Amino acid sequence: EAGVAQSPRYKIIEKRQSVAFWCNPISGHATLYWYQQILGQGPKLLIQFQNNGVVDDSQLPKDRFSAERLKGVDSTLKIQPAKLEDSAVYLCASSLDEGEAFFGQGTRLTVV
Amino acid sequence: AQSVTQLGSHVSVSEGALVLLRCNYSSSVPPYLFWYVQYPNQGLQLLLKYTSAATLVKGINGFEAEFKKSETSFHLTKPSAHMSDAAEYFCAVSGGGGFKTIFGAGTRLFVKA
Numbered sequence: 378e379a380g381v382a383q384s385p386r387y388k389i390i391e392k393r394q395s396v397a398f399w400c401n402p403i404s405g406h407a408t409l410y411w412y413q414q415i416l417g418q419g420p421k422l423l424i425q426f427q428n429n430g431v432v433d434d435s436q437l438p439k440d441r442f443s444a445e446r447l448k449g450v451d452s453t454l455k456i457q458p459a460k461l462e463d464s465a466v467y468l469c470a471s472s473l474d475e476g477e478a479f480f481g482q483g484t485r486l487t488v489v
Numbered sequence: 490a491q492s493v494t495q496l497g498s499h500v501s502v503s504e505g506a507l508v509l510l511r512c513n514y515s516s517s518v519p520p521y522l523f524w525y526v527q528y529p530n531q532g533l534q535l536l537l538k539y540t541s542a543a544t545l546v547k548g549i550n551g552f553e554a555e556f557k558k559s560e561t562s563f564h565l566t567k568p569s570a571h572m573s574d575a576a577e578y579f580c581a582v583s584g585g586g587g588f589k590t591i592f593g594a595g596t597r598l599f600v601k602a
Contacts (some may be wrong), residue, residue, distance in 0.1 A: 381532070410590070419493075419579050419592035420533070433589050468532060477523065478590060480532035 379403065381481035383469050389487045395457035398484045402451070402471030408432075409446055410478060411454050412468040420468055426452065459488045491516045491582045495593035503601045508552075508567040510596045512580030515561060522563040523581040523590070524554055533579065539563060550574070575600045 382401040390396050402409050407428050412420035423442065424434040428449035437444070441460070446452040456463055466485050470478040496511040514520060521540050525533040537548025544556040554565045563580060577597050583590040 412592075417595075419495075419594045422589050422591070425589055470533075477535055477538055480525075480534070482530075482532045485530075 381469055381471055381479055383467075383481035383484055385484055386482065387485050387487075389489060390459055392461055392488050393458040395455065396459055396486065397453050397455045398467050398469075398486075400452045400454070400469030400481060402469070403479055406471035406473055406479070407449070408472045408478075409452050410468075410470040410472075411444055411452070412470065414466045414468055414483070416465070423454070423467075456486075459486075461488050464488045491520070491584060491589075491591050493580050493582050493591055493593035495578075495580050495596050497596055498594065499597050499599065501599040501601060502570045504572055505569050508565070508570045508574065508598065510565040510578050510580075510598065512554075512563045512565065512593060513561055514563060514580070514582045516582055516584060518584040521583040522554075522556060523583070524548065524552070524563075524565050525579045525581060525592075526550075527577045527579065527595075529576075536565070536578075570598075570600045572600050572602065574598060 384399050409426045411423045414420045423437045424444045425432040426446040429446045444454045466483040468483045470480045472478045492515045494513045523538045524536040527533045536552050537546045539546050539556045547553045552567045577595045579595045580593040
């Protein structure tokens, strides 16, 4: 079974630039999550999709972050414009129900 | 509302010694509880999960955890540490059905030879 795929693995951008991350969940998983993991901290949920609808985006900084999951399969997360404090690993995960989540390897973003 | 507290950001044990990583949770509904492990530059891998069946849960790599409702705890243990167990461990709680999964801050496990 293929796992959760994320790209790119690493990204370095200057502040005020924009960046986008892509995630392809495990086939058949209806629930998709984006987490932000700042160095030394646990993952923080940014947004949760059920199929192509948003279940929870209460911790998504909507002035600069956006996410979509067209057709209820893969998803993109965008940051525009980026700030220094956005430097983190962005983890995508998917699950069949809302129990066990399977994680991708993450995208490490460095904003300079 | 749900939350997770992991006691101790760093734990150091000798190889062959008992591993005990502590996790306490709060949840407004019966919880689902998880332990994940994260190796450097990797995503999170599920070690074990509790979903309201047996209170003693066995996971991969010899780890187990016990759900204690009265103590709102879900501590992770392993009888004998191995060097390969050195990693970051995260406890997480979910309420299922519309509730998001909340992670603790993590505990880094060091294993000394």
